[in-house]
Amino acid sequence: MRRADRLFLLIHALRGRRVAVPARALAETLGVSLRTVYRDVADLQVSGVPIEGEAGVGYMLRKGADIPPLMFNADELEALVVGTRFVRAFGGARLGASAKTALLKIEAVLPPELRARSDRSRIFAPEVARMESSGLIDRLHAAIDTRHVLRLDYRDQDGRTSAREIEPLCLAFWGGSWTIGAWCRLREDFRSFRPDRIDAIDETGEVFDDDPARGLDAYFRSVGGG
Numbered sequence: 001m002r003r004a005d006r007l008f009l010l011i012h013a014l015r016g017r018r019v020a021v022p023a024r025a026l027a028e029t030l031g032v033s034l035r036t037v038y039r040d041v042a043d044l045q046v047s048g049v050p051i052e053g054e055a056g057v058g059y060m061l062r063k064g065a066d067i068p069p070l071m072f073n074a075d076e077l078e079a080l081v082v083g084t085r086f087v088r089a090f091g092g093a094r095l096g097a098s099a100k101t102a103l104l105k106i107e108a109v110l111p112p113e114l115r116a117r118s119d120r121s122r123i124f125a126p127e128v129a130r131m132e133s134s135g136l137i138d139r140l141h142a143a144i145d146t147r148h149v150l151r152l153d154y155r156d157q158d159g160r161t162s163a164r165e166i167e168p169l170c171l172a173f174w175g176g177s178w179t180i181g182a183w184c185r186l187r188e189d190f191r192s193f194r195p196d197r198i199d200a201i202d203e204t205g206e207v208f209d210d211d212p213a214r215g216l217d218a219y220f221r222s223v224g225g226g
Contacts, residue, residue: 020058092137
């Protein structure tokens with residue numbers, strides 16, 4: 001987590017509190033050490049943020065130093081909570097961690113009644129062991145973002161294997177499985193590959209051109225028949 005994000009979360013973790021928040025609770029919320037909390041609080045106090053308290057007692061924002069809440073209604077907030085749960089369960093480690101941080105930021109500036117509502121949603125996406133925990137989705141996502149050519153050992157639905165070089169364009173989640181949309185250099189056409197059928201993956205080091213003829217919009221037209 002970036003230090004700027006951590007300081008933001010620390011300030012808002014104190015927002016609206018009527019009693020001091022123990023440093024240990026702040027450390028658990030932020031996923032950092034007690035020493036880091038003490039240092040961050042001291043830096044914020046020097047910068048003029050009106051934080052009162054001390055190590056061993058706890059911290060709170062000085063009365064009157066409140067920040068206006070975000071204007072979410074209950075249904076909007078539940079949608080954000082549920083969306084975060086799905087991203088954490090299926091979106092790979094990098095996006096999952098970012099979703100958790102984003103929700104912390106949102107909940108930090110909510111009034112108490114809505115903050116409590118965020119814990120009451122009964123729609124879950126259990127984070128069980130699956131392909132996403134292997135890091136494969138993160139690797140594919142990174143290759144899409146940087147336009148890196150990938151070399152795959154791939155199995156089709158009949159178990160036949162082939163070596164493919166692909167230009168990855170997008171990831172799609174279909175409720176039970178992922179696909180990666182790509183330009184396949186072997187077939188010289190667009191293809192959708194299932195990550196769970198990838199036996200091996202390597203980055204070639206090559207960056208492919210952003211060519212409209214084999215880019216994302218062209219891929220969508222191809223799979224959509226348009």
